[in-house]
Amino acid sequence: QSVLTQPPSTSGTPGQRVTISCSGSSSNIAKNYVYWFQHLPGTAPKLLIYNSDQRPSGVPDRFSGSKSGTSASLAISGLRSEDEADYYCAAWDDNLSGRVFGGGTKLTVL
Amino acid sequence: EVQLVESGGGLVQPGGSLRLSCVASGFTFSSHSMNWVRQAPGRGLEWVSYISASSSAIYYADSVKGRFTISRDNAKNSLYLQMNSLRVEDTAVYYCVRDGTLTEWPEDWGQGALVTVSS
Numbered sequence A: 001q002s003v004l005t006q007p008p009s010t011s012g013t014p015g016q017r018v019t020i021s022c023s024g025s026s027s028n029i030a031k032n033y034v035y036w037f038q039h040l041p042g043t044a045p046k047l048l049i050y051n052s053d054q055r056p057s058g059v060p061d062r063f064s065g066s067k068s069g070t071s072a073s074l075a076i077s078g079l080r081s082e083d084e085a086d087y088y089c090a091a092w093d094d095n096l097s098g099r100v101f102g103g104g105t106k107l108t109v110l
Numbered sequence B: 001e002v003q004l005v006e007s008g009g010g011l012v013q014p015g016g017s018l019r020l021s022c023v024a025s026g027f028t029f030s031s032h033s034m035n036w037v038r039q040a041p042g043r044g045l046e047w048v049s050y051i052s053a054s055s056s057a058i059y060y061a062d063s064v065k066g067r068f069t070i071s072r073d074n075a076k077n078s079l080y081l082q083m084n085s086l087r088v089e090d091t092a093v094y095y096c097v098r099d100g101t102l103t104e105w106p107e108d109w110g111q112g113a114l115v116t117v118s119s
Helices: none
Strands: A009-012 A018-023 A034-039 A046-049 A063-068 A071-076 A085-093 A098-101 A105-109 B003-007 B010-012 B018-025 B034-039 B045-051 B058-060 B068-073 B078-083 B092-099 B106-109 B113-117
Touching (some): A034 A063, A071 A085, A098 B058, B018 B092
Antiparallel strands (some): A034 A046, A085 A105
């Protein structure tokens, strides 16, 4: 069981907006930045969001991140078939003195 | 182009040891913190260990603390993971991962090295 909790799966139709939640605690999300990764099968994971709401160069603005208290969210607007992937949140945990990943959410584009 | 090439994976019996290596190219290795991240079959990503650019800061996941040792040789552009007292649950693909300069979090990943712990 992961320190950061994500729903195992979610789905949406092309063009729709979907959100993926990430629930943590006072030792991780509440005090530290959140990061989001996209992992397509057979490829290397890609950093989508850093510092909770910043996009690295090259990441479309369809992807956005937010954080409030002990929870964070990744929103994907204008859903596309190529967005079908596994999504992971991550953060630094002060109690564990280490980085932690969420369990991952499988996004299916119907 | 950033390249991270892992080696050293393989089959090992429970209780055994293995050393993973990662050779980096295409960037100034000595300027970047590095990580090992693993993914067990059918499971999600799990961060294993972090080492700062100068090796002054090192962190481990609780699941490997006391058994794994991360190290680097900036002169050889290489990252290492010494894995001792291996358990069946350590079976996974191990990725060598570079932290970005701006984000300071994983941005570039190697192709991975498969470690199988089985009798």
